Amino acid sequence: GAVVSQHPSWVICKSGTSVKIECRSLDFQATTMFWYRQFPKQSLMLMATSNEGSKATYEQGVEKDKFLINHASLTLSTLTVTSAHPEDSSFYICSARGVSGRPGTGELFFGEGSRLTVL
């Protein structure tokens, strides 16, 4: 089946630094990727929709300058948390949807998640 890989799976950084998280679709091309944030014991909250070759669409309340998203190719999207602060500590999850006619069409496949801890 289709596989989505995230890297790193966990990261600890100092307050004020920037952290980049990668999301890759390993065996299919993804025109659309989604970035979610999950707080402990809570559900996944959609942060933004990342479309290959165009600007990401952010959900209400999500700071686009804080969470930079780049979807440069059909297999890679990156989320950069800029000037991270302790309140940005969370579990970030990406998902990818395939292109029409190929494996993964319509169904979302999820990465394993990246846990960010900001000291």
Next chain:
Amino acid sequence: AQRVTQPEKLLSVFKGAPVELKCNYSYSGSPELFWYVQYSRQRLQLLLRHISRESIKGFTADLNKGETSFHLKKPFAQEEDSAMYYCALSGRAAGNKLTFGGGTRVLVKP
């Protein structure tokens, strides 16, 4: 706005007993409903979707548009069913974005 509600945060049942996870939704249009499952230390994965009308691992879910519900059921729970379950909704009116419910943790006791 679309919304998914899972009223139960935790369901604890004994092995072999039936289990039903409730899911209600609000959406102005024709929704597509899903159930996702997350086993311990694993990533989120699709369990089933309403358009497939299939049974996966003994689980079934029927979309009831009148009651705006998509409850997940299994007649005989197994210990390996212990996991976190999320009901989710998608639809064209919302740009095909997936909205998740709060999740229900299922614990199947031996």
